[in-house]
Amino acid sequence: MLVATWNVNSIRARLPAVVKWLALRRPDVVCLQEIKCVDEQFPCEPFEDLGYACAIFGQKTYNGVAILAKAGVEDVVRGLPGDPGDVESRVIAATAGGLRVVNAYVVNGRQVGHEKYHYKLSWLARLARLVQAERAAHEQLAVVGDFNVTFDDRDVARPEAWHEQILCSTPEREALAGVVAAGVADSVRRFTQDKGPYTWWDFKTRGFERGDGLRIDHVLLSPEALERCERVDVDVEVRAASGASDHAPVVASLRDAS
């Protein structure tokens, strides 16, 4: 079972690239972030033609998340339950093929100390509560998405340039650790302790061309799901293509559940 996460930076702008990648990669579960459209504008049909069911939590212009799954999507939850302050479309959960999937687009935070930075820390703490509840209810759990946070400096190609900057500050990393503490682990670090791989490169500073990458898109797995995980790949060639999103897809491969 292939479980993928990809911040597409507008599903309408990226539709040809997403369809092409899906047809080649054929992941079983695909979690998209920053779809940047309302539910009615989401192009379900090309995905249904490829065999995917769609669960969408859209928003006009900004944010928006969706889960596509070949096995269908059940028990869909949109937003942070019981959290009236969660007014943006940043998280959707669903069950697909026996796996509970939480798909999050974490607040970017703009810069350390900014009002949105504090909102980011708060939102991550509230996401951790959702993960705790999902973990209590599901052994097979994947929490994936664009977390807009690196775990440590191995996730930063140029750590000296990013030291205590947005995406890399200690409070952000502590908030991400709070999500992990709810009962999931970073799947990539099951396989490597080396620097990288990276999943995002800044458009503005031509980060990809400069080799200035960060790993901010994650696949976090419950112990029972992590035990099934055979590999995690970043499809960096997708980021290298012209007209790409600023994020590359991340794909985890899970053995069949016993």
Added chain:
DNA sequence: ATGGTGGATTTTCCA
């Protein structure tokens, strides 16, 4: 170098 690029919707916001 406080720039740069890219997307959506508008002449600006967000990343």
